[in-house]
Amino acid sequence: MKINKLAAVLMSLMLCLMAVSALASEFTIDEYGVVSAITADSDIEALVLPAKVRNVETDEDVQVSKITADFSRFEELQYILFDESDRRFLPKVDLTTVPNLECVYFKLALDQDTLEELRQKIKVNDGIDLLQWAKISNKSIIVGENKYDNGKVTISFSDVIPDGYGGYGYEVVRISSDGSGSEEYFDSETSLSQFETGNGTVVFTDFIEQTDTEQTYCYSITAYDPFGAASGLQNPVRVTIPAKAVPTPTPTPAPAVSTPTPAPAPIPATGDEAHPVLWTALIAMSAIGMLMLLRKRKEA
Numbered sequence: 001m002k003i004n005k006l007a008a009v010l011m012s013l014m015l016c017l018m019a020v021s022a023l024a025s026e027f028t029i030d031e032y033g034v035v036s037a038i039t040a041d042s043d044i045e046a047l048v049l050p051a052k053v054r055n056v057e058t059d060e061d062v063q064v065s066k067i068t069a070d071f072s073r074f075e076e077l078q079y080i081l082f083d084e085s086d087r088r089f090l091p092k093v094d095l096t097t098v099p100n101l102e103c104v105y106f107k108l109a110l111d112q113d114t115l116e117e118l119r120q121k122i123k124v125n126d127g128i129d130l131l132q133w134a135k136i137s138n139k140s141i142i143v144g145e146n147k148y149d150n151g152k153v154t155i156s157f158s159d160v161i162p163d164g165y166g167g168y169g170y171e172v173v174r175i176s177s178d179g180s181g182s183e184e185y186f187d188s189e190t191s192l193s194q195f196e197t198g199n200g201t202v203v204f205t206d207f208i209e210q211t212d213t214e215q216t217y218c219y220s221i222t223a224y225d226p227f228g229a230a231s232g233l234q235n236p237v238r239v240t241i242p243a244k245a246v247p248t249p250t251p252t253p254a255p256a257v258s259t260p261t262p263a264p265a266p267i268p269a270t271g272d273e274a275h276p277v278l279w280t281a282l283i284a285m286s287a288i289g290m291l292m293l294l295r296k297r298k299e300a
Contacts, residue, residue: 042075042076043076045078045226046226047079047080048080049083049093050084050091052064064089065092066092067092078101078102078103079104079226080098080103080105081104081107081227084107086108090121094123095128102129103167104131105133106118106132107133129166135229136161136223136230136231138232140234141223143155143158146219146237148239148242151209152206152208153206153207153208153217155239156202159201159202160223167225169187169189170204170224171221171222171224172206172219175220176215177216204219208241211241214242216238216239216240216241217238218238221237
């Protein structure tokens with residue numbers, strides 16, 4: 001229970017941080033439904049553009065017909081979402097001045113005819129993706145197999161993000177099961193090599209070395225979109241890292257006992273039976289000859 005509460009607190013903090021990164025903008029609108037200014041930080045990465053705004057004086061929704069704001073100052077802006085599900089009410093806007101724009105998302109259902117119509121109504125440069133917004137907050141991540149082997153933790157889970165969706169990603173948070181130590185964050189955008197996607201499944205890999213004691217970690221996995229929304233919490237995944245194996249000492253072998261080489265036995269020579277001659281084997285194997293000396297015995 002303590003782990004689930006901690007994971008919930010961490011996730012709430014993450015959602016708050018993501019919401020700050022996608023700040024809601026303030027719009028000023030005239031009586032003709034034209035947005036003439038957008039108040040927002042120039043370093044934001046994601047922006048939601050309205051199709052309707054609330055008229056403070058009449059407390060009624062006013063349809064936006066055109067957005068004339070200068071987008072060239074948004075140098076970090078990459079993702080824009082039009083908050084409207086009906087293309088008849090999307091305002092006209094020129095986004096060709098956004099220097100680093102990558103994707104424009106729409107809440108309405110898209111088909112090929114709709115895409116062509118949107119490109120005529122909303123001006124964007126070539127190469128900018130027009131995509132249908134995928135609501136990620138109601139997605140549930142299903143965790144599959146998880147294991148530890150040879151210094152690697154692998155966790156497989158269902159892929160809930162459509163293919164080719166820039167700005168959408170996964171975040172994995174690792175904490176010790178006893179609450180000790182700091183949290184580690186892994187993001188599929190910045191740690192791409194640790195997230196392998198294919199056949200509707202994502203495999204996350206974490207590298208952890210074994211220690212002298214057993215370790216248990218909890219992993220929380222969420223999917224997110226560029227505009228501050230994230231998938232629901234799932235139960236943390238527990239992975240146990242076994243303790244490092246104690247090596248078996250190798251016995252020291254007894255020192256070898258050397259056996260002395262016996263002296264070679266004399267080798268009898270053939271020849272005169274009355275004068276046998278004996279000699280020993282040559283020690284110097286490099287000898288090239290032999291000299292035999294005979295002494296004549298005195299006669300009695």
